[in-house]
Amino acid sequence: MYAQLVKSEGSKTREEMSPEEIAFQERIDRGERIEPKEWMPEGYRKTLIRQMGQHAHSEIVGQLPEGNWITRAPTLERKAILLAKVQDEAGHGLYLYSAAETLGISRDELLEQLHSGKMKYSSIFNYPTLTWADIGAVGWLVDGAAIMNQVPLQRTSYGPYARAMIRICKEESFHQRQGYDIMMKMASGTPEQKAMAQDALNRFWYPSLMMFGPSDKDSVHSAQSMAWKIKINTNDELRQKFVDQTVPQAEYLGLTIPDPNLKWNEEKGGHDFSEPDWSEFFAVIAGNGPCNEERLGARVKAWDDGAWFRDGLMAHAEKAASRRHAAE
């Protein structure tokens, strides 16, 4: 999940709603898609911009921890696969920025808010990728958690977002498979490789659980977003589903999930598991994760260093336009 703690604009009771708002909510309840030019409550628009913007930012910041290993990928094939994956992520960023632009905000404005720290990206990308096995763990766990959230978002109420998700989900499942494939190689490899695989799981397990956001009981913004079908499942539902899916995969790899309390609960038909350390989560969101400074710093530097490039292209476009004008 690439959108965490998305602040939703205030929730209204039916009595407080205007006739337009009631009609809008009824459309959503009937399962209709909302399209860009149609009327929508300001809160719906703002919440979507936050969520889609955060999602887009996560895709582009997410290039960095994986890009960290492109130049050190161990084989030509792994290098090619990782390049393809990171390229997909940049592409996802592009669709999502474009989809967000239909809500009346430009990509430059969204980037400005990312660079100033006003908008966030997923906390997971503030963790370092220290070994090659981390690239496997990112694909397996991080993309796995992202898919868990994004599959239901294919049915989200906003048309451009839902359509972007359909495309993105196809590519994400390939990403998860490549991550798991790296883990399989590592887990069945030399003792050093197996140790790297276990270490990667140890470090990425709880941060992956955090990707779903705080528990429902502490999640103040969920109700309105769910009424608007911007959010389809609760954080806890998705986290539970993720754990239940991942446990047998870890067993198959012969790796141990770093949670002594993890066990099957017959009664609920799911696993019991330990909560991540939420104080760590809030610290990372507040900018104190191991890589916040590097990640945001790298994006700001890329943008600032590239100013001359973007200005140069603009200058050329203006010259070309005035030459065309003069020739007419």
Next chain:
Amino acid sequence: MAEVANIDRTAFAEWLQRVGDNALILGHRVSEWCGHAPALEEDIALANTALDLIGQCQLWLGLAAEVEGKGRTADQLAFLRDAGAFHNLLLVERPNGDFGVTLMRQFLFDAFHIELLRALVKSTDSRVAEIAAKAEKEVAYHLERSADLVIRLGDGSAESRARMDKALKSLWAYTGEMFLDDAIDQAVAETGIAPLPSSLKAAWEATVNAVLAEATLENPGQAWQHKGGKQGIHSEHLGFLLAEMQFLQRAYPGASW
């Protein structure tokens, strides 16, 4: 015909390494940009270019290993040779510099690469011709993109023009090596496997001159030219590039990834 009989395998394998190493080293350099490009579209385009080049390198080095006949694989050639056994041009190992240097390096190489591949499509060795046919389509796009950006940034703002001009001047001294013929080039040319590098120069110059003119950049003309990459005499930069690229294979010998 599938295979050319009367060629020294060592010469042919080394020539294949030259072509494959150019793709590998340039692909590596381009991939260093991942996530750091000046616009999202450029991140996507650079990853795409790097991906094409790594894919081409797999094919060329795979064939090099086959022709060599010593049981090595493309990966072993990429990850277990030291710098002196690499045969890429000095141009492609030049550090990325600013985005202008990266683009200019790409353009100067693409304009050569496309001519080489167009000639290789007609190679007497069908394996070479097949790889070239696939790569040619990709490289035609690389050239279209790099030429377009060189033009737009050359004929852009005062700053973009100054940066592109500086990039051109600093890279120009590494272009001459592309067209030098040595004994290996002679051997593959005699059997019709590949053209002589010198035969590609006129077409390269025509492309470069046309693009530089439109970009309002001055051709540096006659200048000192460095050489040695093809023969394994590299710049200091290659060793660091390889140290990074080969790290896992060197640190964990024999592991399967």
